[in-house]
Amino acid sequence: MDSHLAHPLYDSCARRLVAWWNVLLVFFLVLRLASAQPSLENGLLSSHSRDDLVEKLTELIHELITEFREGDELPGPPPPGAVRLASFNAALVGENPKGQEGSLFDMLVEGSEEISLAAETIQRVRPDILALKEFDYDPSGETLDLFKEKYLEVPQADDVEGISYTYSMQIVSNTGVLSRADLNNDGNISLPDDGYGFGFYPGQFAFAILSVFPFDEKAMRSWRLFKWKDMPGNRIRNTNPPDYYSPEAVAELRLSSKNHIDLPVAVTTDDDEYTFHMLVSHPTPPAFDQPFLYNVQRNADEIRLWIDYLDVNATYLVDDRGRRTKGLADLKANFAVFGDQNNDPNGGDGINEVIERLIEHPRIARFPTPASLGGLENNDTSRESIPPAFHTADFALRVDYVLPSKTFNVLKSEVIWPSTESRFNYLVNASDHRMVYADVRRKKK
Numbered sequence: 001m002d003s004h005l006a007h008p009l010y011d012s013c014a015r016r017l018v019a020w021w022n023v024l025l026v027f028f029l030v031l032r033l034a035s036a037q038p039s040l041e042n043g044l045l046s047s048h049s050r051d052d053l054v055e056k057l058t059e060l061i062h063e064l065i066t067e068f069r070e071g072d073e074l075p076g077p078p079p080p081g082a083v084r085l086a087s088f089n090a091a092l093v094g095e096n097p098k099g100q101e102g103s104l105f106d107m108l109v110e111g112s113e114e115i116s117l118a119a120e121t122i123q124r125v126r127p128d129i130l131a132l133k134e135f136d137y138d139p140s141g142e143t144l145d146l147f148k149e150k151y152l153e154v155p156q157a158d159d160v161e162g163i164s165y166t167y168s169m170q171i172v173s174n175t176g177v178l179s180r181a182d183l184n185n186d187g188n189i190s191l192p193d194d195g196y197g198f199g200f201y202p203g204q205f206a207f208a209i210l211s212v213f214p215f216d217e218k219a220m221r222s223w224r225l226f227k228w229k230d231m232p233g234n235r236i237r238n239t240n241p242p243d244y245y246s247p248e249a250v251a252e253l254r255l256s257s258k259n260h261i262d263l264p265v266a267v268t269t270d271d272d273e274y275t276f277h278m279l280v281s282h283p284t285p286p287a288f289d290q291p292f293l294y295n296v297q298r299n300a301d302e303i304r305l306w307i308d309y310l311d312v313n314a315t316y317l318v319d320d321r322g323r324r325t326k327g328l329a330d331l332k333a334n335f336a337v338f339g340d341q342n343n344d345p346n347g348g349d350g351i352n353e354v355i356e357r358l359i360e361h362p363r364i365a366r367f368p369t370p371a372s373l374g375g376l377e378n379n380d381t382s383r384e385s386i387p388p389a390f391h392t393a394d395f396a397l398r399v400d401y402v403l404p405s406k407t408f409n410v411l412k413s414e415v416i417w418p419s420t421e422s423r424f425n426y427l428v429n430a431s432d433h434r435m436v437y438a439d440v441r442r443k444k445k
């Protein structure tokens with residue numbers, strides 16, 4: 001991936017120099033303007049050149065504001081006609097389901113620094129379309145409504161505005177849903193390990209969708225119930241030993257640890273209108289499975305589902321309504337793959353080759369790897385993920401992605417991880433993951 005070399009991050013030193021040079025220039029011009037006043041009466045400085053000075057000053061100050069915004073390491077608004085897409089694992093997870101003590105709902109009622117910071121991050125970046133990972137599923141929708149009304153719509157700092165997402169949805173999840181097999185061979189069927197996805201109660205660690213554009217819930221496809229064994233060439237027997245899963249477990253286990261959805265969104269911009277497919281999932285972490293490595297295998301196949309879907313040869317795929325959908329058949333479809341994929345092409349414990357195939361899929365846009373100065377500072381390379389500027393989580397890996405289709409120009413894509421130089425560094429306390437965003441504009445034919 002040679003695109004790394006041209007990354008804007010490496011310009012940041014130059015940018016700072018320019019910023020300070022401009023500060024000096026403004027200072028000098030103000031001095032000149034001040035000292036020009038008396039000489040004006042002497043006719044030494046024409047009013048014309050004074051106007052020039054004022055104009056130059058205004059220009060410089062505007063530039064400075066932009067430059068110092070960059071010093072904040074947070075993006076300004078997306079350019080006209082662009083749509084901002086984001087994926088954020090906000091770690092909004094309770095200890096119990098709603099109705100019991102310690103639920104996410106209760107946490108939202110009580111409030112906490114982390115919740116407020118997660119909301120502030122969203123308010124400062126202002127994505128138009130957001131895949132919010134690790135948000136406990138609540139079938140009534142009340143938990144998400146509370147997060148919107150009490151946090152997102154209320155400014156979380158003096159200099160930021162609330163944000164309202166007219167369209168939102170909690171997505172049902174396999175986590176904490178007890179399967180009918182003893183998946184972990186411990187002699188009984190119990191949570192969390194014998195759930196279709198790891199979780200202590202149904203819907204723990206689920207995800208939600210927030211959008212300023214309407215989406216077509218009826219046209220949504222999902223593959224929550226799809227069984228792992230039904231994927232041809234699956235890795236369910238690549239465990240150590242290969243018969244780690246009993247025949248009952250193989251017959252039973254679903255592929256998706258949470259859910260895999262294709263949600264069509266009706267995007268409208270100043271000068272364009274199109275259908276946009278959100279492809280969202282949150283594969284299991286390839287960890288907590290020693291020495292059997294069943295999560296490593298499952299993570300890879302959860303990612304592969306999207307590769308086959310984009311190849312339009314997922315002839316095996318039957319969605320949750322029983323429809324066969326071999327993929328995103330319209331090759332001109334606008335889409336983005338959103339997710340904490342729990343896999344880094346350069347390191348960590350996942351099968352790197354699979355995430356690499358997704359990133360480099362012929363239908364995915366080519367653009368510089370999103371990076372941050374905060375990641376660069378958190379320069380732990382013990383998990384072999386290099387360079388650290390690409391990391392999206394405290395645990396020093398690149399795992400969070402927004403991968404737009406080639407039908408888009410990706411104008412900018414970054415990891416929101418303000419360094420200790422930025423006055424917004426405190427946002428890192430929101431979650432163990434960082435938000436990743438991409439500003440996209442549809443290519444004109």
Ligand SMILES: *[C@@H]1O[C@H](CO)[C@@H](O)[C@H](O)[C@H]1NC(C)=O
Binds near residue numbers: 186187188189190
């Ligand atoms: C059932 O599994 C749980 C969790 O692994 C374990 O704590 C418990 O002792 C098991 N019970 C029996 C009867 O094996």
Ligand SMILES: *[C@@H]1O[C@H](CO)[C@@H](O)[C@H](O)[C@H]1NC(C)=O
Binds near residue numbers: 232308311314315
């Ligand atoms: C789909 O096509 C790709 C690329 O040709 C291939 O690697 C993959 O194995 C195919 N998958 C299926 C399920 O046929």
Ligand SMILES: *[C@@H]1O[C@H](CO)[C@@H](O)[C@H](O)[C@H]1NC(C)=O
Binds near residue numbers: 377378379
């Ligand atoms: C990592 O960053 C620290 C400061 O944040 C610095 O002292 C150290 O030299 C860096 N290490 C590498 C390998 O870049």
Ligand SMILES: *[C@@H]1O[C@H](CO)[C@@H](O)[C@H](O)[C@H]1NC(C)=O
Binds near residue numbers: 425426427428429
């Ligand atoms: C994050 O939270 C911890 C614990 O509350 C605090 O000590 C630390 O200063 C915070 N970090 C930042 C960058 O604000």
